[in-house]
Amino acid sequence: MQELTADILSRVITPRKSHSHKGDYGRLLLIGGNENYGGAIIMATEGAINAGAGLTAVATHLINLTALHSRDPEAMFIDWRDQHLPELIRKMDVIVCGPGLGVNLQAKKVMNILATNVTEKQTVVLDASALDLISQDHQLIPAKGKLVLTPHQMEWQRLSGLRIPFQTDGANLAAFKDLLLGREAILVLKSNQTRIYDLFGHQAINPIGNPGMAIGGSGDTLAGIIGAFIAQFDYSFDTISAAVYLHSLAGDIVYKDNYVVKPTALSKRLPELMKKYCAKERKM
Numbered sequence: 001m002q003e004l005t006a007d008i009l010s011r012v013i014t015p016r017k018s019h020s021h022k023g024d025y026g027r028l029l030l031i032g033g034n035e036n037y038g039g040a041i042i043m044a045t046e047g048a049i050n051a052g053a054g055l056t057a058v059a060t061h062l063i064n065l066t067a068l069h070s071r072d073p074e075a076m077f078i079d080w081r082d083q084h085l086p087e088l089i090r091k092m093d094v095i096v097c098g099p100g101l102g103v104n105l106q107a108k109k110v111m112n113i114l115a116t117n118v119t120e121k122q123t124v125v126l127d128a129s130a131l132d133l134i135s136q137d138h139q140l141i142p143a144k145g146k147l148v149l150t151p152h153q154m155e156w157q158r159l160s161g162l163r164i165p166f167q168t169d170g171a172n173l174a175a176f177k178d179l180l181l182g183r184e185a186i187l188v189l190k191s192n193q194t195r196i197y198d199l200f201g202h203q204a205i206n207p208i209g210n211p212g213m214a215i216g217g218s219g220d221t222l223a224g225i226i227g228a229f230i231a232q233f234d235y236s237f238d239t240i241s242a243a244v245y246l247h248s249l250a251g252d253i254v255y256k257d258n259y260v261v262k263p264t265a266l267s268k269r270l271p272e273l274m275k276k277y278c279a280k281e282r283k284m
């Protein structure tokens with residue numbers, strides 16, 4: 001099991017080229033935020049924008065439009081009932097689905113649209129409610145594309161059938177293989193020591209982070225950061241590991257002077273940290 005260090009950031013976060021435009025840093029769609037959980041998709045969006053996604057769009061309940069745009073004017077919006085959603089999904093590089101999505105009929109409809117429209121070249125990050133929905137119905141797992149699953153331990157219990165005390169590395173990997181037979185997929189199993197697994201034998205543990213991050217929205221923010229990293233850099237074990245590490249590093253910086261780590265405060269630290277670790281690489 002590889003223990004992550006700051007080296008992962010310098011390896012993944014590359015300097016931006018002068019001759020580039022927003023399209024070079026990825027098109028990211030975030031899907032989630034029902035009438036009760038609008039905050040979740042807004043926090044995921046703040047994670048994504050601050051982690052550098054080139055273009056960010058949000059498919060959510062209409063009720064969240066004003067709140068979203070007043071906080072994040074960088075994000076584009078689509079009502080998740082809009083008939084153009086399938087078309088928009090097909091244009092994206094990466095789709096993050098689940099923060100605040102809920103599990104009602106509308107949520108299932110949205111997941112079904114996603115599952116049937118994802119193409120081979122795209123990556124889908126499934127988090128929160130999306131994981132609960134696929135636990136209930138495996139047909140809702142997108143049929144094509146690369147996958148990243150980001151459960152916390154209870155979501156993983158629902159998905160894998162492994163009770164939390166039995167979530168050992170061996171058992172996690174076996175359950176992950178069973179679930180995603182033959183697919184290109186990465187599992188980010190979140191806890192106070194998040195573990196990352198792929199199906200080729202890579203395993204990493206994140207030793208940083210803090211209990212100030214035990215607050216609603218921390219995971220939603222991480223889902224956005226992971227989406228932005230894949231959109232800008234690539235889909236790889238290292239890229240996803242770097243996103244996990246950066247999230248905790250930003251959390252640790254906020255925690256130095258604060259009893260709790262508000263997810264929105266964590267997101268604000270991301271651009272400066274990305275600059276710092278990218279600049280380090282250039283000096284080497």
Ligand SMILES: NC(=O)C1=CN([C@@H]2O[C@H](COP(=O)(O)OP(=O)(O)OC[C@H]3O[C@@H](n4cnc5c(N)ncnc54)[C@H](OP(=O)(O)O)[C@@H]3O)[C@@H](O)[C@H]2O)[C@@H](O)CC1
Nearest residue numbers: 037038039040099100101102128129152153154191216217
């Ligand atoms: N502001 C917003 O809009 C927010 C909206 N949100 C949205 O809410 C939706 C539901 O997501 P959820 O994660 O809140 O609920 P759920 O899946 O039931 O998990 C909680 C259960 O799991 C257990 N548990 C055990 N181990 C655990 C662990 N390591 N980490 C975490 N939990 C652990 C835990 O145990 P207990 O607390 O009982 O000890 C409890 O029984 C989803 O769409 C999400 O995006 C939230 O993101 C918050 C901010």
Ligand SMILES: Nc1ncnc2c1ncn2[C@@H]1O[C@H](COP(=O)(O)OP(=O)(O)O)[C@@H](O)[C@H]1O
Nearest residue numbers: 152190191192209210211214216217218219220
């Ligand atoms: N005690 C802790 N120490 C370190 N990291 C933590 C701790 N508690 C929570 N986290 C991190 O916060 C995030 C919580 O994710 P999640 O439970 O999905 O939150 P939410 O759904 O409320 O956004 C994970 O990235 C997890 O690693």
Ligand SMILES: [Mg+2]
Nearest residue numbers: 128152219220
């Ligand atoms: Mg969560």
